[in-house]
Amino acid sequence: DTNPQGIINAGIAANKTITPLLVDKLNSLAKVIDSDLEYNSPQGGPELRGEIANMFNRHFNPVAPVVPDDIVVTNGCTTAIEMLAFATCEPGDRILIPTPCYAALDSDMSARPQARATMVEMPLEETMCVSQITYFERAIAEIEARDERAKMLFLMSPHNPLGVSYPKPVLRAFFEFASRHNLFVVVDEIYALSVFDRSDNVTPFESVLSWPDLDAYIDPSAVIVLHGLSKDFGLNGFRMGWILSPWNKQLLGALKNYSAFGYRPAYTDRMITSLLSDHEFIDSLLVTSQKLLAENYKQTADFCTSNGIEFIPCTAGHFVWLRLPVRVCAKTLQALGRITAAEASKVQWSMYNELVVWENLICNERVYMPPGQAFSSVEGGWFRLTFSISKPELDLTLDRLSRGCFL
Numbered sequence: 001d002t003n004p005q006g007i008i009n010a011g012i013a014a015n016k017t018i019t020p021l022l023v024d025k026l027n028s029l030a031k032v033i034d035s036d037l038e039y040n041s042p043q044g045g046p047e048l049r050g051e052i053a054n055m056f057n058r059h060f061n062p063v064a065p066v067v068p069d070d071i072v073v074t075n076g077c078t079t080a081i082e083m084l085a086f087a088t089c090e091p092g093d094r095i096l097i098p099t100p101c102y103a104a105l106d107s108d109m110s111a112r113p114q115a116r117a118t119m120v121e122m123p124l125e126e127t128m129c130v131s132q133i134t135y136f137e138r139a140i141a142e143i144e145a146r147d148e149r150a151k152m153l154f155l156m157s158p159h160n161p162l163g164v165s166y167p168k169p170v171l172r173a174f175f176e177f178a179s180r181h182n183l184f185v186v187v188d189e190i191y192a193l194s195v196f197d198r199s200d201n202v203t204p205f206e207s208v209l210s211w212p213d214l215d216a217y218i219d220p221s222a223v224i225v226l227h228g229l230s231k232d233f234g235l236n237g238f239r240m241g242w243i244l245s246p247w248n249k250q251l252l253g254a255l256k257n258y259s260a261f262g263y264r265p266a267y268t269d270r271m272i273t274s275l276l277s278d279h280e281f282i283d284s285l286l287v288t289s290q291k292l293l294a295e296n297y298k299q300t301a302d303f304c305t306s307n308g309i310e311f312i313p314c315t316a317g318h319f320v321w322l323r324l325p326v327r328v329c330a331k332t333l334q335a336l337g338r339i340t341a342a343e344a345s346k347v348q349w350s351m352y353n354e355l356v357v358w359e360n361l362i363c364n365e366r367v368y369m370p371p372g373q374a375f376s377s378v379e380g381g382w383f384r385l386t387f388s389i390s391k392p393e394l395d396l397t398l399d400r401l402s403r404g405c406f407l
Contacts, residue, residue, distance in 0.1 A: 008389075010397045011368045013160070013318045015194065015234035015388045017292035021285060022234055025278075030271045040266035042259040044073025044242070048269050051276035052242055056227075058279070059193055059286070062209040062246075070246040072255045073269075074262035077190060077228045077241035078108050083262060084224060084243065085113035085152070087254050088184050094118045094143050094150040096136060096183070098127060100321070100375035100382070102160045109154075118143070118150070119376040124312075127162060128203070130173045140181055152184045153177070158191040158205055161321045161375050161384040163314025165195070165205040175217035186224045190241075193232035193286050196294040197315035205316060209246070220247035229272065231318065232286070240264060240272060293318070296387040296394055303398045307407040318388035323372075323381045324405055329353045331406045332360050349380035358383070365404030367397055 044052070049068035056066040074080040085095065091114035097105055099119045106117040122135045136153075143150050155174060157166040166174075171187075178185045187208050195205045207225070214220050228241030245252055276282060300320050304311045311322040330347040333339045333356060339347065347353070351373050358371040372382030385401075387394060401407070 005366060007362060007366045007368050008393055008397050008400065009368050010386045010389060010393075011370045011384070012236075013231060013386055013388070014236050015231060015289060015293070015318055016390055016393075017296065017388055018234045018285060018289045019390075021288065025275065025281060025285075026271065029274045030267070032267060033270075036265070036267040036270065038266060040264075040269050042261075042263045043256045044071065045269060045273070048073060048273045048276075049242075051273055054279070055276055055282070056209065056244070058283070060189075060207040060209050062207070063212050064246065066209070066244065066246060069249075070244055070252070072243045072252055072259055073264070074241050074243065074259070075264045076230065076239040077188070077226055078104065079262040080226055080228070080241045080243050081105065081108040081154075081186075081188075082111075082113055083255055083258065084184075084186060085109040085115040086258075087251060089113060089115040089151045090149075092116060092148065093152075094148060095152040095154055096120055096139060096150055097154045098122065098132060098136075100124075100127075100161055100372065100377045102156060102188075103370065103374045103376075105154065115151070117154075121376070121378045124377075124379065127159075128164065128167060128170060130170055132170075133173050133177050136177055150181065150183060152186060154186045154188070156188040156190070158189075158195065158316035160191065160317065161319060162312050163191075163317040163319060163321065164312070165203050165316060167203045168206060171208070172217050175214070175223075178222065179218040184222050184224065185218065186226060188226040190227055190231045191317040192227065194289065194293060194318065195316040196290040196297065199315075202315045209244075221245075221251075223247060224251070232289070234289070235272075238268060238272065240268065293388055296389075296391070299394060300385065300387040300398070303402075307402065307405075309407075319384045319386045321382060321384055323349075323379075324357065324383065326381065328405045328407075329357055329381065332357045336360065351380050354380045354382075357381075361401070361404050365400045367400045367404065 046068050049071045052071055053066040053068050094116050095109050096118050099121050109115045109117045120135050120139045122132050126132045225244040229235040229238050309322050311320050330344040334344050354371045361367050369383045369385045
């Protein structure tokens with residue numbers, strides 16, 4: 001309202017659909033008290049970890065109840081990923097990640113831990129198939145041929161940026177692959193409670209915590225789960241994530257030993273403890289969130305379908321992975337004077353042309369959505385569009401895209 005010509009941020013994965021509910025609730029929770037001025041537990045106090053455990057037990061269907069000692073709390077999952085890389089890897093060790101993937105993983109793993117995020121490229125149509133293990137075996141062989149070492153496999157389910165959950169046979173194949181090569185497996189379930197489509201014809205989300213036969217495929221002590229406040233609870237700015245491993249107390253002990261590098265304010269821990277302890281509110285909030293995400297996704301999917309935009313149908317998360325028609329690329333290049341009308345029919349998507357279209361959408365149409373190459377996409381023309389914004393913002397975003405993409 002205050003900046004009508006400003007750029008709409010349809011790129012950051014932030015659930016703004018529930019912002020009004022959260023602001024009202026948080027404002028009702030806590031005033032500053034004396035203990036907020038003191039140091040608190042860097043790994044998360046027992047009350048906080050207890051409420052996180054309660055949340056897992058209510059919503060993740062664990063085989064065995066999660067207990068507070070299974071959890072280490074950090075100041076966001078960025079820190080959690082960094083801590084895990086530091087704990088499990090020596091400098092130069094490789095962490096295997098299927099593409100496309102969350103854009104910040106490279107810096108999370110390499111900036112301080114000095115592990116090397118290694119993107120395993122594959123055709124998009126194989127990203128949810130067991131056949132992709134072939135590409136991982138090839139990557140391991142190449143790493144070992146250089147006398148290097150892989151130490152971890154990093155997965156996101158539900159997936160970022162595809163917005164779908166891995167089928168159980170694919171996860172089994174990943175676990176068996178990791179077992180063969182003695183790898184830790186981190187399963188980032190940060191969007192687990194943002195599943196908005198549970199139709200019979202879609203792949204359901206099943207937390208690895210719910211697998212009664214996990215040990216048939218991998219030593220469970222090699223498996224680590226990530227979750228946090230940012231996505232499912234719409235609280236990116238509160239910077240709180242958690243690492244969970246009921247099966248590896250030695251690893252959790254190491255993480256606790258340097259958890260002071262992931263400190264959060266005592267006030268934040270106390271407020272979030274109070275928030276999570278209101279189970280009725282939290283459970284209602286999640287139902288509302290999933291309903292609003294489903295509505296916004298349907299509006300976005302209908303827009304894509306009616307305008308001939310290819311996209312991956314999604315069932316979870318805050319965004320849709322879409323590929324703009326090549327005519328958008330050609331018309332953008334022509335409008336910017338980069339090509340003539342006669343050359344338009346020969347235009348193909350490339351990484352360079354993708355950046356031209358991306359820049360044009362930001363500068364001229366005032367919409368930001370990150371390009372596929374930011375997610376290590378192997379094909380040009382893909383973008384990740386966040387739909388978990390307010391309804392007026394989404395309406396305006398799609399209107400601007402329609403104009404900017406010559407649809």
